[in-house]
Amino acid sequence: MEKQWYTISVYSENNVGLLNRISGIFLKRHINIESLNVSKSEIENVSKFTIVVVAPEEWVRKIVGQIEKQVEVIKAYYHTDDETIYQESALFKIASDLLFDERQIQNIIKESNSQIVTVARDFFVLAKTGRRHEIDQMHDALEPYGIKQFVRSGRIAVSKASMPITSILEEFQNQ
Incomplete structure (x- = not known):
């Protein structure tokens, strides 16, 4: 089966x-x-x-x-x-200094079509909407830099x- x-x-x-x-x-x-x-x-x-x-x-x-x-x-x-036709959403919480010190983080944001939701002194939050594999790819790209928090929604579909x-x-x- x-x-x-x-x-x-x-x-x-x-x-x-x-x-x-x-x-x-x-x-x-x-x-x-x-x-x-x-x-x-x-x-x-x-x-x-x-x-x-x-x-x-x-x-x-x-x-x-x-x-x-x-x-x-x-x-x-x-x-x-x-x-x-389906989508999922995810939020990534990352240390703020990486946004300015690691050029690759800016490239990941741009290439993944994600959005910066908020920026605080200690962290910033990225939002990504897409298919499961797209969110997984972004997670894998950000993981070496340290993800403080990660959450993914359930699938929505029609x-x-x-x-x-x-x-x-x-x-x-x-x-």
């Missing part, structure tokens, strides 16, 4: 405990969640979970079926990376193909 990256989109009511039950489904199958993001969706009072995993398609299909059995879940989908979720959600909302 060939493993690959999948983005699972779950549309649900926003109820306490659902995230715990969904993560339990992955735990039972010993599948690590690589990324998780929860936000409101395009329909009022409906949340969207974006979950990224590396697993065989057969397992992902079964997991999506189990997720859909949760009472609050309206619909769940899964897509490969080629079927989605499918390239149209999904019938809007009509499903509108029916749900009109009930």
Whole structure:
């Protein structure tokens, strides 16, 4: 069974405990969640979970079926990376003196299309938005200079193909 990256989109009511039950489904199958993001969706009072995993398609299909059995879940989908448009964000906290003393830091900022978010006496913060490998490359480039803090967001994604979720959600909302 060939493993690959999948983005699972779950549309649900926003109820306490659902995230715990969904993560339990992955735990039972010993599948690590690589990324998780929860936000409101395009329909009022409906949340969207974006979950990224590396697993065989057969397992992902079964997991999506189990997720859909949760009472609050309206619909769940899964897509490969080629079927989605996605981004992640990251923040890097670096010692301020490096910004002025290390010319290579300025080159990394320019080449990575990152932004300086803030500059303080002791540190500055860079923001980078892009694909996972782009953030990893920037991390690897900055690591020799010393990263004081690093944080990465979960993936946000939309499918390239149209999904019938809007009509499903509108029916749900009109009930």
